[in-house]
Amino acid sequence: MIRPASPADIAVILRFVRELAAFEREPDAVEATEATLHEALFGAQPAAEAVIAEDDTGPLGFAVFFHNFSTWAGRRGLYLEDLYVTPDARGKGVGGALLRHLAALAVARGCARFEWSVLDWNADAIAVYRRIGAVGMEDWTIQRVSGDALKRLAASGG
Template sequence: MIRPATPADVPAILRFVRELAAFEREPDAVEATEAMLADALFGTSPAAEAVIAEIHSQPTGFALFFHSFSTWTGRRSLYLEDLYVTPEARGQGLGAAMLRHLAGIALDRGCARFEWSVLDWNAPAIAFYRAMGAVGMEEWTVQRVSGEALKALAGR
């Protein structure tokens, strides 16, 4: 079952984020707190949305997403920030079900695209995404400014 996340899911979402960070070899990179996630997902001006995958009424995965905008299409897109299924629940179709669910949300909202990033060393995920119909954007690279570099760029 896939359902919209509720405020009661925030502790599980943060646990999933931490597990995903450990898998992605960045276990100490998570700065988010339950309060931060609760505000980002359910505050007065939500920055993102999430869905929860359940087996026997137990949260076993999540997907967190938000909208971006394409000037080329003149429409917004759905951007998947995180997709995670607990190791014990993998292989049961939850990841594919969440991707299909989000693709449906994208279509229902008139989105031109459904996009996400994947680490280049995560061959199983890349193969899974290709099997789901995703196409790699090999000619594009992600650029990021954060921390002290962000402050310097802003002149602060």
């Protein structure tokens, strides 16, 4: 079963975020807290949404997503920020179910596209994405400004 996350899921979501960070070889990079996740997902101006995959044994995984916008399409898109399935639930269709759920949500909301990023070393995930019809954006690279560089850019005036 996949359902929208509720405030009662914050501790589970943070646990999944930490497990995902460890899987992605960045276990110390998580700055999120229960309070910041609660504000981001359930505050006055939510920045993102989350869904939980679960069965009779409890939560098996989650996805966090938000809307972006394509000026070329003139419509919003759905961007998958994180998808995580617990090790015991992998290979049982949970990840695919989460992707199908989000794709259906994107279609229902009139989104022009559904997109996400994947680490280039995650061959298992990339193989799944190719099987479902996802296409790598070979001519594009992600750019990021954060931390001190973000502060310097903001202060540079311009």
